[in-house]
Amino acid sequence: MRIRASVAVVTGALALSALAVPAAQADGGSGDTRITKVVVDGDNKVAISTSGLKTIKVSVTATDNSGIKQADSFTLDGPGYGFASTGKPTCTVVNATTSTCTASVKVDPKVDFLSNSNAGRWYVDAWIDANDGDYIWKEKAGSFLFQRASKLTADATPEPVKKGKTITVTGTLTRANWETLKYGGYASQPVKLQFRKKGSSAYKTLKTIKTDSKGKLRTTTKATADGYYRYSFAGNSATSAVDSKADFVDVK
Template structure:
């Protein structure tokens, strides 16, 4: 039987594939052979601190009338960064025609990165080969984010405080620097001040606060009832979302 390989580029399917969902029918089809979906790290970004690596899985689900034999997966990032799987990609059949092929990857900022350029959008190239030896290569079959891990603090003062007095909430936003392997200030970013009343189960947004050039946050509110304040940062393409630990405040009677 003649071996044929079909190549597809699926830039338009990136947003769908990155979330771990299949396109309306399949990501790519060549006759009976098709790639149904590609999932990276369960649909979550890869968040890396200053030294510790992270191991994660990439799964390609594919279908062919003859069944799926093998798969190859390669990850590409900014500034020509490439990641290959640890060992062979393993395909497990869920039926006579469909298999989930999974590769295990590790990204380690201490050994793999020399600077911060790998942070941002990455994508997956996936190739599957059916048991009838037809192959399908899908370039940019999925996208995902590799992010610099962030840290955030919050401190409310003075404590305790009388009702109606001004409470000052300070904090600091930092993120991993893969050049120095330390956390460094992440300035000029917006964070949300949140409050949770004592006895409540959830925080609610109070206001948006912008950090200065050194990542420092500072704002004031009027003390009304006992509860906890915290800052949250929504994250972006290069930096992870983060929530500070809540700082409890005891509000006393003014008399």
């Protein structure tokens, strides 16, 4: 089931999920069954653009002294009445007592009812059955960030430049608007100007500046050596982190 963000549709989705999940709707269980780990998309961050189908992978690791039998579909809940339900999980045995159950849900910003208010921290609810009849039902068993994808550019001029002269670095930070299906400027955000000397593998932060009302960036620095300039945005709970492509400057 795909994400349904409008109130009317969410109500229906929740009602349908209630048919598939046993009666208890609060944390509970029996015996020694425990959920030990929840991972979403590898790093618990999901960035959604303005187009393209995105498959979100959810993995729940659980343990019981008799081993794990199965898991019901995982439900995902987020801000702005965000809701999604995975397909039936496949459980893979880790050892005699532990299994990791994995399932996925597909999100397409062009056909799903995403609103910008859906961005932020989402939670995974999970029901796990053990081989001996024990079970665990846990709301908010894990969490992840459901983020608006971002883009960042950088352009350093002049090229080439004399050593000690001023370099101007411009750029733009934009992020996905799920309601217009376009990218728009992201205002008042801290962005780092970074430099990597030719022959080095590490970037050094030169300064931090903020984007203007249209997401634009502009700052200056002194040319010291041949190297690469880029902007770097750390992201936040609602917007993904991003680094611009590096722009090489030849210093004469």
